[in-house]
Amino acid sequence: MFPISDSDLQTRSRPYVNVTIIILCALAFVYELVIGDLEQSILFFKFGVIPNELVHGISYMEWQTPLGDFNIETPVSNWTTMFTSMFLHGDWLHFGVNMLFLWVFGDNVEDRFGHFRYLLFYLAAGVAATWLQIAVDTTSTVPTIGASGAIAGVLGAYLLLFPFSRVRTAVIFFFIIFVRIPAIILLGFWFLLQFFSGIGTLGLASQGGGVAYWAHIGGFLFGIIVVIIYKLAIGQGIWPGGPGRGPTGDPETPVYWRGRRL
Numbered sequence: 001m002f003p004i005s006d007s008d009l010q011t012r013s014r015p016y017v018n019v020t021i022i023i024l025c026a027l028a029f030v031y032e033l034v035i036g037d038l039e040q041s042i043l044f045f046k047f048g049v050i051p052n053e054l055v056h057g058i059s060y061m062e063w064q065t066p067l068g069d070f071n072i073e074t075p076v077s078n079w080t081t082m083f084t085s086m087f088l089h090g091d092w093l094h095f096g097v098n099m100l101f102l103w104v105f106g107d108n109v110e111d112r113f114g115h116f117r118y119l120l121f122y123l124a125a126g127v128a129a130t131w132l133q134i135a136v137d138t139t140s141t142v143p144t145i146g147a148s149g150a151i152a153g154v155l156g157a158y159l160l161l162f163p164f165s166r167v168r169t170a171v172i173f174f175f176i177i178f179v180r181i182p183a184i185i186l187l188g189f190w191f192l193l194q195f196f197s198g199i200g201t202l203g204l205a206s207q208g209g210g211v212a213y214w215a216h217i218g219g220f221l222f223g224i225i226v227v228i229i230y231k232l233a234i235g236q237g238i239w240p241g242g243p244g245r246g247p248t249g250d251p252e253t254p255v256y257w258r259g260r261r262l
Helices: 018-034 036-049 051-056 081-087 091-113 113-135 146-161 183-201 215-232
Strands: 003-005 062-065 066-069 167-171 175-182
Touching: 003 091, 018 036, 018 081, 018 091, 018 113, 036 081, 051 113, 081 113, 091 113, 091 146, 113 146, 113 215, 146 183, 146 215, 167 183, 175 183, 183 215
Parallel strands: none
Antiparallel strands: 003 167, 062 066, 167 175
């Protein structure tokens, strides 16, 4: 299932931060395509998160390949890679799906948080997601890259802010159909898929690549926790009153775009 739009919602401001993040990811991806496969792999080792480096301080200076030895020393602090890794993607599908989800869900979350606080939230979600992925296997030498963890944080926040928003979704099953699915169902199903897929990866060899499911889980839970803490702090109910209604049930006061900014 691929989300296309959430036309139920209206925003009060332009999503400058969200669009900027997408542009930066796109520029980084174009650069990856230009430099070729070998240099791309070196780029991932230099600017991706390598758990064994970050946790145990083990620095990988060289990468031995049939084509020769290559310097892969990270030119920045290993801690900095927690941020640089968020702008790198492995292939077209990885990049395209991430940017699609960010485009559909990020603008409304930014509208509710405000631009600067959305940027801080996005980066913090990415860091939280990375740490849960690292905790699963602290000895892994495989670079972790991608914006998925930070975007998962956006999805978690969206779930509590706009659970009844109907998301236009392309469902592919032998043929493509377009349906409008409530966010609580779409994102709930997405999270369960990540969770059970993550359970399935436990105990597997750390040297293999694949999808960082635990980063998705960590980011999503972080987004939910942030919204819960905020709502409790201001005395607001954690769950909205209902689809198309404000906190008092008034259908003329849509809760989605007239709520308080975070």
